[in-house]
Amino acid sequence: MPELPDVELYRSLIAERLVGKRLLRLRFFTPFVLRSVDPSPATFESLELLEVRRLGKRIVLGMQGGFFLIVHLMVAGRFRWQEGGSADVKLGGKIASAAMEFENGVLYLTEAGSKKRASITLVRGEEALAALDPGGIDVMTCTVEEFGKMLKSESHTVKDALTNPHLFSGIGNAYSDEILHSAKLSPMKRTGSLTSDEVATLHAVVQDTTLLWTEKLKKQFAKKFPGAGDITAFRPEFAVHGKYGQPCPVCGKPVQRIRYADNETNYCAECQNGGRILADRAMSRLLKDDFPRTL
Numbered sequence: 001m002p003e004l005p006d007v008e009l010y011r012s013l014i015a016e017r018l019v020g021k022r023l024l025r026l027r028f029f030t031p032f033v034l035r036s037v038d039p040s041p042a043t044f045e046s047l048e049l050l051e052v053r054r055l056g057k058r059i060v061l062g063m064q065g066g067f068f069l070i071v072h073l074m075v076a077g078r079f080r081w082q083e084g085g086s087a088d089v090k091l092g093g094k095i096a097s098a099a100m101e102f103e104n105g106v107l108y109l110t111e112a113g114s115k116k117r118a119s120i121t122l123v124r125g126e127e128a129l130a131a132l133d134p135g136g137i138d139v140m141t142c143t144v145e146e147f148g149k150m151l152k153s154e155s156h157t158v159k160d161a162l163t164n165p166h167l168f169s170g171i172g173n174a175y176s177d178e179i180l181h182s183a184k185l186s187p188m189k190r191t192g193s194l195t196s197d198e199v200a201t202l203h204a205v206v207q208d209t210t211l212l213w214t215e216k217l218k219k220q221f222a223k224k225f226p227g228a229g230d231i232t233a234f235r236p237e238f239a240v241h242g243k244y245g246q247p248c249p250v251c252g253k254p255v256q257r258i259r260y261a262d263n264e265t266n267y268c269a270e271c272q273n274g275g276r277i278l279a280d281r282a283m284s285r286l287l288k289d290d291f292p293r294t295l
Contacts, residue, residue, distance in 0.1 A: 004170030005213035015052040077118030080108040081225035134165035159187035174233035177241035
Protein backbone atom coordinates (compact mmCIF):
# COMPACT_ATOMS: atom_id res chain seq x y z
CA MET A 1 0.00 0.00 0.00
CA PRO A 2 1.39 3.44 -0.87
CA GLU A 3 2.37 5.24 2.34
CA LEU A 4 3.12 8.83 3.29
CA PRO A 5 6.28 9.33 1.16
CA ASP A 6 4.62 7.71 -1.86
CA VAL A 7 1.36 9.62 -1.44
CA GLU A 8 3.24 12.89 -0.93
CA LEU A 9 5.16 12.18 -4.15
CA TYR A 10 1.90 11.67 -6.02
CA ARG A 11 0.43 14.81 -4.44
CA SER A 12 3.32 17.00 -5.57
CA LEU A 13 3.46 15.54 -9.09
CA ILE A 14 -0.28 15.87 -9.65
CA ALA A 15 -0.28 19.44 -8.32
CA GLU A 16 2.64 20.35 -10.56
CA ARG A 17 0.83 19.14 -13.67
CA LEU A 18 -2.81 19.90 -12.99
CA VAL A 19 -3.40 22.83 -10.61
CA GLY A 20 -5.06 25.56 -12.65
CA LYS A 21 -6.33 23.08 -15.28
CA ARG A 22 -9.96 22.23 -15.96
CA LEU A 23 -11.32 18.70 -15.51
CA LEU A 24 -13.09 17.92 -18.77
CA ARG A 25 -14.50 14.47 -18.03
CA LEU A 26 -14.58 11.69 -15.45
CA ARG A 27 -14.71 8.13 -16.73
CA PHE A 28 -15.15 4.94 -14.67
CA PHE A 29 -14.16 1.52 -16.01
CA THR A 30 -14.94 -0.73 -13.03
CA PRO A 31 -18.36 -0.77 -11.34
CA PHE A 32 -17.43 -0.22 -7.71
CA VAL A 33 -14.59 2.32 -7.84
CA LEU A 34 -17.01 5.23 -7.30
CA ARG A 35 -18.14 5.13 -3.65
CA SER A 36 -20.54 8.08 -3.59
CA VAL A 37 -23.76 9.12 -5.33
CA ASP A 38 -24.02 12.84 -4.60
CA PRO A 39 -22.63 15.02 -6.09
CA SER A 40 -22.66 13.30 -9.48
CA PRO A 41 -19.51 12.95 -11.64
CA ALA A 42 -21.07 15.31 -14.19
CA THR A 43 -20.94 18.08 -11.56
CA PHE A 44 -17.13 18.01 -11.70
CA GLU A 45 -16.82 18.43 -15.43
CA SER A 46 -15.40 21.81 -16.53
CA LEU A 47 -14.31 22.67 -12.97
CA GLU A 48 -10.80 24.01 -12.37
CA LEU A 49 -8.43 22.13 -10.05
CA LEU A 50 -7.39 24.57 -7.32
CA GLU A 51 -5.27 22.43 -5.00
CA VAL A 52 -4.07 18.91 -4.24
CA ARG A 53 -4.00 17.77 -0.61
CA ARG A 54 -3.03 14.63 1.29
CA LEU A 55 -5.58 13.24 3.77
CA GLY A 56 -3.82 10.38 5.51
CA LYS A 57 -3.10 7.98 2.64
CA ARG A 58 -5.73 9.61 0.43
CA ILE A 59 -5.16 12.12 -2.36
CA VAL A 60 -7.66 15.00 -2.42
CA LEU A 61 -8.27 17.06 -5.55
CA GLY A 62 -9.79 20.36 -4.46
CA MET A 63 -11.96 21.67 -7.27
CA GLN A 64 -13.57 25.01 -8.01
CA GLY A 65 -16.83 25.60 -6.12
CA GLY A 66 -15.86 23.67 -2.99
CA PHE A 67 -16.03 20.23 -4.60
CA PHE A 68 -13.52 17.50 -3.70
CA LEU A 69 -12.48 14.33 -5.50
CA ILE A 70 -10.85 11.91 -3.05
CA VAL A 71 -8.79 8.92 -4.21
CA HIS A 72 -7.89 6.10 -1.82
CA LEU A 73 -5.27 3.86 -3.44
CA MET A 74 -5.57 1.08 -0.87
CA VAL A 75 -3.10 -1.79 -1.56
CA ALA A 76 -2.69 -1.99 -5.34
CA GLY A 77 -4.02 1.35 -6.56
CA ARG A 78 -1.61 3.55 -8.51
CA PHE A 79 -1.75 6.70 -10.63
CA ARG A 80 -0.65 6.85 -14.25
CA TRP A 81 -0.19 10.05 -16.24
CA GLN A 82 -0.76 10.49 -19.95
CA GLU A 83 0.33 13.77 -21.49
CA GLY A 84 -2.37 15.23 -23.75
CA GLY A 85 -5.18 13.46 -25.57
CA SER A 86 -8.25 11.70 -24.22
CA ALA A 87 -8.56 8.55 -22.13
CA ASP A 88 -7.29 5.40 -23.80
CA VAL A 89 -10.22 2.98 -23.88
CA LYS A 90 -7.92 -0.01 -24.33
CA LEU A 91 -5.91 0.97 -21.26
CA GLY A 92 -9.15 1.52 -19.36
CA GLY A 93 -10.52 -1.86 -20.30
CA LYS A 94 -7.39 -3.66 -19.13
CA ILE A 95 -5.95 -2.08 -15.99
CA ALA A 96 -7.52 1.33 -15.33
CA SER A 97 -10.36 1.74 -12.87
CA ALA A 98 -11.00 5.40 -13.72
CA ALA A 99 -9.71 8.25 -15.86
CA MET A 100 -9.72 11.97 -15.13
CA GLU A 101 -9.41 13.88 -18.41
CA PHE A 102 -7.92 17.35 -17.96
CA GLU A 103 -7.07 20.03 -20.49
CA ASN A 104 -3.46 18.92 -20.73
CA GLY A 105 -3.65 15.18 -20.14
CA VAL A 106 -5.26 12.20 -18.45
CA LEU A 107 -4.74 11.04 -14.87
CA TYR A 108 -5.59 7.35 -14.57
CA LEU A 109 -6.35 5.36 -11.44
CA THR A 110 -5.09 1.83 -12.06
CA GLU A 111 -5.27 -1.26 -9.89
CA ALA A 112 -3.50 -4.55 -10.48
CA GLY A 113 -4.95 -7.87 -9.31
CA SER A 114 -8.46 -9.20 -8.86
CA LYS A 115 -9.24 -7.50 -5.55
CA LYS A 116 -10.55 -4.05 -6.47
CA ARG A 117 -10.22 -1.97 -3.31
CA ALA A 118 -9.11 1.42 -4.60
CA SER A 119 -11.87 4.02 -4.56
CA ILE A 120 -12.96 7.48 -5.62
CA THR A 121 -15.34 9.53 -3.46
CA LEU A 122 -16.94 12.79 -4.57
CA VAL A 123 -18.06 15.30 -1.94
CA ARG A 124 -18.91 18.97 -1.59
CA GLY A 125 -17.70 21.15 1.29
CA GLU A 126 -15.01 20.97 3.94
CA GLU A 127 -17.36 19.32 6.43
CA ALA A 128 -18.01 16.38 4.09
CA LEU A 129 -14.29 16.08 3.42
CA ALA A 130 -13.48 16.13 7.15
CA ALA A 131 -15.86 13.22 7.68
CA LEU A 132 -13.46 11.02 5.66
CA ASP A 133 -10.44 11.91 7.81
CA PRO A 134 -9.41 8.94 10.02
CA GLY A 135 -8.13 11.50 12.54
CA GLY A 136 -4.47 10.56 12.86
CA ILE A 137 -2.07 13.41 13.54
CA ASP A 138 0.44 14.58 10.93
CA VAL A 139 3.75 12.98 11.91
CA MET A 140 5.72 15.58 9.97
CA THR A 141 4.40 18.57 11.89
CA CYS A 142 3.48 17.25 15.35
CA THR A 143 5.59 18.10 18.38
CA VAL A 144 7.21 15.41 20.50
CA GLU A 145 4.60 16.12 23.20
CA GLU A 146 1.72 15.64 20.74
CA PHE A 147 3.37 12.52 19.36
CA GLY A 148 3.89 10.98 22.81
CA LYS A 149 0.36 11.78 23.94
CA MET A 150 -1.13 10.10 20.87
CA LEU A 151 1.28 7.16 21.09
CA LYS A 152 0.20 6.38 24.65
CA SER A 153 -3.48 7.27 24.26
CA GLU A 154 -4.32 3.59 23.73
CA SER A 155 -2.61 0.32 24.66
CA HIS A 156 -0.95 -1.11 21.55
CA THR A 157 2.30 -2.58 20.39
CA VAL A 158 4.43 0.24 18.99
CA LYS A 159 4.10 -1.31 15.50
CA ASP A 160 0.30 -1.32 15.70
CA ALA A 161 0.24 2.23 17.06
CA LEU A 162 2.38 3.64 14.26
CA THR A 163 0.24 2.00 11.57
CA ASN A 164 -3.09 2.97 13.14
CA PRO A 165 -4.60 5.70 10.89
CA HIS A 166 -6.70 6.96 13.80
CA LEU A 167 -3.49 7.77 15.70
CA PHE A 168 -0.94 8.68 13.04
CA SER A 169 -1.45 9.84 9.49
CA GLY A 170 0.14 7.99 6.60
CA ILE A 171 2.49 5.40 8.16
CA GLY A 172 2.02 1.82 6.99
CA ASN A 173 3.62 -1.59 7.22
CA ALA A 174 6.78 -0.90 5.22
CA TYR A 175 7.94 2.40 6.67
CA SER A 176 7.02 1.38 10.23
CA ASP A 177 9.49 -1.51 9.92
CA GLU A 178 12.19 0.89 8.75
CA ILE A 179 11.37 3.42 11.47
CA LEU A 180 11.49 0.86 14.28
CA HIS A 181 14.77 -0.57 13.01
CA SER A 182 16.33 2.90 12.99
CA ALA A 183 14.94 3.61 16.46
CA LYS A 184 16.22 0.22 17.73
CA LEU A 185 12.79 -0.66 19.13
CA SER A 186 11.07 -4.03 19.11
CA PRO A 187 7.85 -3.90 17.07
CA MET A 188 6.10 -5.77 19.88
CA LYS A 189 7.11 -3.38 22.66
CA ARG A 190 4.01 -1.96 24.36
CA THR A 191 3.47 1.77 23.99
CA GLY A 192 2.78 2.12 27.70
CA SER A 193 6.26 0.84 28.53
CA LEU A 194 8.13 3.38 26.38
CA THR A 195 10.35 5.77 28.30
CA SER A 196 10.37 9.49 27.57
CA ASP A 197 13.74 9.08 25.85
CA GLU A 198 12.39 6.28 23.65
CA VAL A 199 9.37 8.42 22.70
CA ALA A 200 11.65 11.33 21.79
CA THR A 201 13.91 9.06 19.73
CA LEU A 202 10.95 7.49 17.94
CA HIS A 203 9.45 10.91 17.17
CA ALA A 204 12.74 12.10 15.64
CA VAL A 205 13.21 8.90 13.64
CA VAL A 206 9.64 9.01 12.29
CA GLN A 207 10.18 12.53 10.98
CA ASP A 208 13.70 11.87 9.68
CA THR A 209 12.73 8.63 7.90
CA THR A 210 9.60 10.10 6.35
CA LEU A 211 11.41 13.22 5.16
CA LEU A 212 14.36 11.20 3.84
CA TRP A 213 12.18 8.96 1.70
CA THR A 214 9.88 11.75 0.57
CA GLU A 215 12.83 13.78 -0.69
CA LYS A 216 14.51 10.72 -2.18
CA LEU A 217 11.40 9.81 -4.19
CA LYS A 218 10.84 13.40 -5.33
CA LYS A 219 14.43 13.54 -6.58
CA GLN A 220 14.10 10.18 -8.31
CA PHE A 221 10.95 11.22 -10.15
CA ALA A 222 11.72 14.89 -10.71
CA LYS A 223 11.65 14.47 -14.49
CA LYS A 224 9.09 11.69 -14.99
CA PHE A 225 5.82 10.46 -13.56
CA PRO A 226 6.30 7.08 -11.81
CA GLY A 227 4.99 3.92 -13.44
CA ALA A 228 2.90 1.41 -11.53
CA GLY A 229 5.95 -0.66 -10.57
CA ASP A 230 7.86 2.35 -9.26
CA ILE A 231 5.63 2.77 -6.20
CA THR A 232 6.41 -0.27 -4.11
CA ALA A 233 6.72 -1.40 -0.51
CA PHE A 234 9.89 -3.33 -1.35
CA ARG A 235 12.88 -1.13 -2.09
CA PRO A 236 16.50 -2.32 -2.37
CA GLU A 237 17.66 0.43 0.01
CA PHE A 238 15.38 -0.69 2.84
CA ALA A 239 17.15 -2.08 5.89
CA VAL A 240 14.67 -4.74 7.01
CA HIS A 241 11.29 -4.51 5.30
CA GLY A 242 10.99 -7.30 2.74
CA LYS A 243 14.48 -8.52 3.68
CA TYR A 244 13.64 -11.69 5.63
CA GLY A 245 16.70 -13.92 5.95
CA GLN A 246 19.06 -11.30 4.53
CA PRO A 247 21.78 -9.72 6.70
CA CYS A 248 20.90 -6.65 8.72
CA PRO A 249 22.96 -3.73 7.33
CA VAL A 250 23.94 -2.74 10.87
CA CYS A 251 24.90 -5.97 12.64
CA GLY A 252 24.93 -8.55 9.85
CA LYS A 253 22.53 -10.95 11.60
CA PRO A 254 19.61 -12.35 9.52
CA VAL A 255 16.44 -10.28 9.40
CA GLN A 256 13.50 -11.97 11.12
CA ARG A 257 9.76 -11.80 10.48
CA ILE A 258 6.37 -12.15 12.10
CA ARG A 259 3.64 -13.26 9.69
CA TYR A 260 -0.06 -12.61 10.15
CA ALA A 261 -2.93 -12.55 7.63
CA ASP A 262 -1.64 -10.85 4.45
CA ASN A 263 1.08 -8.88 6.26
CA GLU A 264 4.42 -9.51 7.84
CA THR A 265 6.62 -7.51 10.16
CA ASN A 266 10.36 -7.56 9.49
CA TYR A 267 12.89 -6.72 12.20
CA CYS A 268 16.41 -7.38 13.39
CA ALA A 269 16.40 -9.45 16.56
CA GLU A 270 19.92 -8.32 17.46
CA CYS A 271 19.45 -4.57 16.93
CA GLN A 272 15.87 -4.30 18.15
CA ASN A 273 15.31 -7.05 20.70
CA GLY A 274 18.58 -7.99 22.37
CA GLY A 275 19.08 -11.04 20.16
CA ARG A 276 15.72 -12.58 21.13
CA ILE A 277 13.44 -13.83 18.36
CA LEU A 278 9.83 -12.72 18.63
CA ALA A 279 7.14 -15.39 18.46
CA ASP A 280 5.76 -15.81 14.95
CA ARG A 281 2.01 -16.27 15.08
CA ALA A 282 2.21 -19.17 12.64
CA MET A 283 5.52 -20.96 13.24
CA SER A 284 5.68 -20.50 17.01
CA ARG A 285 2.28 -22.16 17.40
CA LEU A 286 3.29 -24.99 15.10
CA LEU A 287 6.71 -25.64 16.65
CA LYS A 288 5.71 -24.80 20.25
CA ASP A 289 8.69 -25.65 22.50
CA ASP A 290 10.95 -26.19 19.49
CA PHE A 291 10.53 -22.61 18.30
CA PRO A 292 13.93 -20.87 18.66
CA ARG A 293 14.02 -18.10 21.25
CA THR A 294 17.36 -16.54 20.35
CA LEU A 295 19.59 -16.19 17.31
